[in-house]
Amino acid sequence: MTFNETIKKLLRYPYSLLPYKYRLHNSYFVTKNIIKNNLLNKKSIIDNYKLKKLREILQYAYKYCPGYFQLFKEASIEPKDLKKLSDIKFFPYITKELLRDNLKDFTSRDKTLKKKFYVTTSGSTGVPFGFYNTKEENAIELAFIHNAWEAIGWKIGDNSIVLRGAYIGSKEKLSYYNPSTNELHISSYNLQQKNYKRLKEIFLKKKILDIQAFPSAAINLSNLIIENNDIRKINFRFFFLGSENFTEWQEKQIKKAFPDSTILTWYGHTEKCALAVKYPENNFYNICDEYGFSEIYTNNKNKIKKFFKKEIVSTSYFVKATPFIRYRTSDFASGELNKDGSIYKIYKIEGRKQEFIFTKSKKKIYISSWASILHNDIFDKIKEFQFHQKKYGKVILNIIPKKNFKEQDSSIIYNQLKKKFGNDLDIQIIIVSDIVKSLRNKHTFIKNDIIIS
8 A cells, every 4th residue: 555545544433524516526516517407308408508518618629629629620610609409419429549549639738727637438439438537527526416315305415335446455354334435345356255254244343334336246146145145134225327338137136136226227327428217117228418418320311210229429518627528438329319309318228339240141139139038937047148259150158057047948049049130140158156246346248259340
């Protein structure tokens, strides 16, 4: 541990005694007030707000980012040309590759912008890249997340367990408590049967209310609870799940282990371009109109239809260190559009750019389809699984089985998949003891090594 890390650790407790107004950036409270005051409760106000925020970020990027200035110039367009929301379609798209290869030009040169810091994504789409953030931008995002949590009964200061991959831990130290956030960080790497007795002691002793987790980590925890017959012996109030795809079978498994818990999940990403929240009472994701402008990728030649199943394109209203304008997220979803082309609601996050399988006929099979193909009782016998594709029409299904998984279950899975795809997809099932995750311990259901343009 470095000297600075030691000092930070020593200051955590006294820092936790300060009121939140001194601990959180002012932009957190400004953002909360915008949302709480319900300023966007009428369509005309919403549209005016969106148009105003789009104009502001376009003008900012045009002025302070040479990359955007050049991009707009090549497209023969300027921020002043945005007269109505639908005019955004005339501005060029940007991609991860473009930002990665020209980051300096797409990063703000605004001298009044407070200290920027470098962050990276885990590269789940096969294109790892970094960009810049500020403390203000992080505080604004936190305000949006907290607002969603508060809608179902959470309040700032409530304690929670964090299973999100940042804390690695060790065999000797499975967790650490941060008093400044009231968060107990547990290494999701150590959600294993051999550690269960110690984990259970931690759960019961700390009496934690809620869980913040990647869905895959929540599933690992749920499996441990079920396998050890501790349903309702260990309880949590809320599960807050984000940063990974969340499927119906995962939701059923968590509810089986924690039948009295409420699940809230959201769609978002490190780039802070789009935020959509799925509240417990809904079967769809609500787009946060105050957060950013989300649309779909199109060549603009086809007429935009109300219902879509395409790649999400997003523009962040508040990210200025490295602005993201008409950013192709590589996330594919299905949902509904407003008349101006912006996304109204999302039914399903279908998968990321490489989270689909190609059959021999080049048909794409999204991750959302797999759960509907395999029967629910199959998932009760699997801890984790991942499809791995190296060639068109061929896929390896890696499975980490539970104790009740039998040899004939592999045949059942194989037959179910072949019934759906026939000769269009060759399938090999392999039993494994581990599935490699990303550097941030995120799980992907599909690993596709085929280069996708």
